[in-house]
Every structure is written in structure tokens, then in C-alpha cells.
Amino acid sequence: MSMKISCPPFGNYTPLIKELSDYLGWEFIIPAPPSEKSVALGTKHLASELMCLPAKSTLGSMIQACELGATDLIMFDSCGLCRQKAYWILQQRALRKLGYSATVHPVRLGLGTPRDIQAIDPSIPFWKAWCGFIKAIRWVFEHEKGAEVPNDSQVKIGIVGEIYTVLEPAVNKNLIKKLEKMGASVHNFLTLSYFISEKFHLKGWMSHADREILQMAMRKSHEYFPLEIGGHGNEAITFAIYYALKKFDGVIHLLPFPCMPEATVSPVLDDISRDFGIPVMRLIIDTHTAEAGLDTRLEAFVDILERKNRTRKGE
């Protein structure tokens, strides 16, 4: 039987996974974007409200892909400290209980990717897995070129939080586009290239960040929270400080329910907000988040920031 690969959607990066699959000679089943239906499916079959929203959403997409005939499913492996690294096991169990024979493959995003590609399909030679990986890295850098620092004439908002919720518009309800439509300029450090090459980014070598300020933010971040917490909890602290030092107007902390690292750093972000005088709005996205309520909160936040901005400029 030929291999039919699918993978949960990952925002603007989903076409990359398709291109990589095409290069490797896999038939790729394009996943449907996350929806209420996919989240409900995932929630039902993980049998617990207590699993994080990304776990439910990605399982729902996997079930939909199985319905379309997927034989193999890719699940991103963060290799980090939080429970994300165990999701593929739970998802595999759920699929088996539903009677699907598809195999879930954890795939590390980084130097481990070529080996994981070969683990999915041992017929792929090592050089080809590496070439596919290098092509993928090129794709990522080409497509992220637009992520510039916001211009000064607008209200500037920095986004921090859990990476999947930040990068998947169908999960965050198009938050970044909405803010931009409201006239705000939005900056986000957490991109796929950040995930793949975090150390280079934190040194300011691969982003448009102000290197000196970023280093300062990292030092201060350790004073606020001297422990590795997993997910992107430490980054949420560092980047919130960075945005404060760079005189952004506000920060949005985006977290899915019930995210351990982001919930843990929430009180720290409140302290940063107080100490640096930068408004931080916490947005918790869960299965019941209503878009209308979210829009109202965003509008109110942008409105407050605009007024503060005008007052500061003496307009």
C-alpha cells in the first residue's frame, strides 16, 4: 500500500509541509484548517477537557485526515519540557481506539528532522532527507522575510505566548490580521525559524531585533524567572521585556487553555507590566472562545493604546 501522509495544519507553514512531501515522493493529504468540528473531535477522543487546545485541535485534524485515507501522520515534536512531546503517543492511542491503522510519527523541527524523515520512510536515502530539510529551511527563510519591525507611526503591539496558538490563525481567530485592520502594527518573534534556530535568534543574528536590547531583555528575564519552564514561557518573559524596552505600546499574551508554561509565567508578565509600565493583555483561547467577545476585547485594547500613544505624543 502506498504511503499517504498528512499532518495537522500549521498556519502559513502548511504549504511547506506539502512541498517537502512532494519532494520526498509522498502523497500528501492536505489537512482541513482547524475548525470547531476538528477541535470537538479531538476533545471527544482525548476524553479530557484538561488536554491543551493544540493537542485537541491536532488530533481532530488527524482524524479528519484518516477519514480521507491517510496512512501516516506527522506530529511536530517540540523535544521540550512540556507535555507536548507526549501528544503523539496519546493521539496514536486515540486513533487506534477509533479503528484507524494510521501511524503517528513524531518529527523534530531542527537538525533531527532528516533522521525522523527516514524513520517515517526508510526507503528515503539519508542525502535526500537532508536535501529536503535544507530546501525546507530555505522556504522558511524566504517566506519569513516580511516579518519586519513595526513602523513608528502606528500603535505597536508585541505578541508573546504559545507558538502554535500564535502561528495558527484558525486557532487564534486571525488575531494578527484583526489587529492590523484595527490600525495596529504587530510584531512576533515566535516564527518557525525561531523554533529551528532559537540560539541564533536569541543572539539577534537572524531576526530584525535590536541585538543589544535583546541581550538586556534576556538578562532581566533571568532575574524575573531563573528556571527553564518549557514551551515558550521563558521567551514570553524575554520578549515582553524587549517590547517594553523598545517602547512598544502594549503586549498581548496569547495562551491556549490549559497551557502549563504560559499559565506559570502569567504572574511574571503582570509584574513586568507594572514594573515597565507596559499594558499586557492576556488572551486565553479555548474550545469555547467566542469570536465576537475576542473582537470586542481587541478593539478596546487597541483603542486604549491609541489614546495613550496620542497623549504621550502631546496630540
Ligand code: SF4
Ligand atoms: S506549550 Fe502549553 S499548550 Fe503547548 S503543548 Fe505545552 S502545555 Fe500544551
